[in-house]
Amino acid sequence: MLAYRHAFHAGNHADVLKHTVLLRVLEHLNLKDKPYRLVDTHAGAGGYSLRDAAAQKNGEYLQGIARLWDRKDLPGPVADYVALVRKFNTKGELEHYPGSPTLAHAVMRPTDQLRLFELHPTDHRTLQLGFKDVRSAMVMHADGFAGLKGQVPPHTRRGAVLMDPSYEGRDDYGKVVQTLRDALLRFAEGIYMVWYPQVSKHEAARLPKQLKAMAPKGWLHATLTVQKPDSQGFGLVGSGVFLINPPHTLHGELRTVLPFLAQVLGQYDGATFQLEQRAV
Ligand SMILES: C[S@@+](CC[C@H](N)C(=O)[O-])C[C@H]1O[C@@H](n2cnc3c(N)ncnc32)[C@H](O)[C@@H]1O
Numbered sequence: 414m415l416a417y418r419h420a421f422h423a424g425n426h427a428d429v430l431k432h433t434v435l436l437r438v439l440e441h442l443n444l445k446d447k448p449y450r451l452v453d454t455h456a457g458a459g460g461y462s463l464r465d466a467a468a469q470k471n472g473e474y475l476q477g478i479a480r481l482w483d484r485k486d487l488p489g490p491v492a493d494y495v496a497l498v499r500k501f502n503t504k505g506e507l508e509h510y511p512g513s514p515t516l517a518h519a520v521m522r523p524t525d526q527l528r529l530f531e532l533h534p535t536d537h538r539t540l541q542l543g544f545k546d547v548r549s550a551m552v553m554h555a556d557g558f559a560g561l562k563g564q565v566p567p568h569t570r571r572g573a574v575l576m577d578p579s580y581e582g583r584d585d586y587g588k589v590v591q592t593l594r595d596a597l598l599r600f601a602e603g604i605y606m607v608w609y610p611q612v613s614k615h616e617a618a619r620l621p622k623q624l625k626a627m628a629p630k631g632w633l634h635a636t637l638t639v640q641k642p643d644s645q646g647f648g649l650v651g652s653g654v655f656l657i658n659p660p661h662t663l664h665g666e667l668r669t670v671l672p673f674l675a676q677v678l679g680q681y682d683g684a685t686f687q688l689e690q691r692a693v
Contacts, residue, residue: 415532415533415581416581417533417579417581418467418533418536419457419458419461419512419536419579420458420461420465420467420468421467421468421470421471421473422473423461423463423468423473423474423510423512424461424463424468424473424474424477424478424479424498424507424510425473425474425476425477425478426473426476426477426637426639426651426652426674426678427477427608427610427649427651427652428477428478428510429477429478429481429491429494429674429678430608430635430637430652430654430674431513431577431608431652431654432494432513432516433490433491433494433670433674434606434635434654434656434663434667435513435516435517435575435606436490436493436494436497436516436520437490437660437662437663437666438573438604438606438656438659438660438663439451439517439520439521439573440493440520441604441660441662441663442525442571442572442573442604443520443521443522445571447569447571448522448524448525448526448569448571449525449526449567449569449571449572449573450525450526450527450528450564450567450569450571450572450573451517451521451525451526451527451528451572451573451574451575452528452530452557452561452564452565452572452573452574452575453513453514453517453527453528453529453530453557453575453577454530454557454558454560454561454574454575454576454577454578454592455530455531455557455575455576455577455578455579456512456513456514456529456530456531456540456552456557457512457513457514457531457536457540457577458512458531458535458536458539458540458543459511459512459514459515459529459539459540459543459544460501460509460510460511460512460515460539460543461509461510461512462508462509463507463508463509463510464508468510474507474510476639476678476680477678478495478498478507478510479507480677480678481495481677482495482507484677487673488669488670488673489666489669490666490667490670491670491673491674494516497511497516497519497520498510498511498516500519501515513575513577514527514529514540514543514544514550515543517575518544518547518549518550521549523548523549524549525549526549526550526551526567527544527547527549527550527551528550528551528553528564529544529550529551529552529553530553530555530556530557530560530561531552531553531554531557532554532555532556532557534554537552537554540552541554557576557578558578558588558589558591558592561574561576561592561595561596562592562595562596562599565596565599565600565603566599566600566603567600570600570602572600572603572604573603573604573605573606574596574603574604574605574606575606575608576589576592576593576605576606576607576608577607577608580609580610580612580617583614583616586609586616586617586619586620587616589607589609589620590620590623590624590627593605593607593624593627593657594627597627597657601630602630602658603657603658604656604657604658604659604660605656605657605658606654606655606656607620607624607654607655607656608652608653608654609621609652609653609654609655610649610652611636611638611649611650611651611652611653612647612648612649612650613642613646613647620655621634621653621655624655624657625691627657628657628658628691629693630657630658630693631657631658631659631690631691631692631693632655632656632657632658632659632690632691633655633656633659633663633664633667633688633689633690634653634654634655634656634687634688634689634690635653635654635667635671635686635687635688636651636652636653636654636686636687637651637652637653637671637674637675637678637686638650638651638675638683638684638685638686638687639651639675639678639679639680639681639684640679640680640681640684641680641681641683653687659690661692664688664690664692667688668688671686671687671688672686674686
């Protein structure tokens with residue numbers, strides 16, 4: 414089942430959280446000259462027109478990146494993220510949203526390696542086309558859960574993994590845990606970042622607890638809740654990112670970022686955030 418298309422969601426509040434944090438991880442890796450590898454196990458199409466019918470259907474980006482677009486009071490990490498998205502919108506208007514592979518590639522060095530997995534045939538083709546001239550990138554039409562073990566550890570033993578599944582089926586939650594467990598055995602010092610939705614499912618509530626138990630060398634967990642559940646008690650109310658072996662500076666950065674995002678992206682009075690870590 415591959416019904417999920419990120420084009421409907423590009424630039425929403427969840428992308429804002431995920432991509433702001435992803436850029437901090439990569440900037441941290443950029444502090445040392447030694448090359449690293451980023452594996453994006455669920456890469457999407459790499460870029461999305463916000464003028465297309467998909468993005469316009471629910472206008473999710475209007476409650477996400479659009480709310481930040483013209484603000485002059487952005488905290489540093491959010492300002493960096495918006496400035497990067499602006500580079501893909503040269504006319505100054507918000508028309509295009511770059512996905513995680515494109516944002517990552519924009520800040521990575523030519524010696525760093527990008528490994529991209531995408532299963533949806535259309536999104537894979539778009540991604541492959543977008544990266545066809547990028548020598549440091551490999552685009553794979555394959556299952557990112559299964560493919561990760563062939564990508565870690567990188568030769569330099571420096572690297573990060575973004576795991577951003579669609580959670581269409583409940584088994585994605587279990588696959589995240591199992592895939593990370595295997596990857597940690599091969600590459601314990603890697604930085605692992607998992608995105609997950611805040612939805613009323615037992616599996617979603619359990620996921621951060623399971624991940625905490627797997628990360629003896631330290632973790633960071635950040636959530637951003639922006640809206641109420643619908644009248645049936647369902648719907649995406651927010652999202653979370655869980656990092657294993659996070660950069661030591663990330664917690665301090667998110668202390669200013671998360672309250673700001675909760676205030677600016679919040680769609681009701683109860684909008685809130687959570688930030689916790691276990692540092693070693
Ligand atoms: C949330 S989207 C990715 C968004 C992207 N990471 C970004 O931030 O721009 C999830 C993507 O995973 C793809 N997908 C679903 N199951 C997959 C799997 N097992 N392996 C690789 N890709 C998969 C979907 O087609 C979808 O494009």
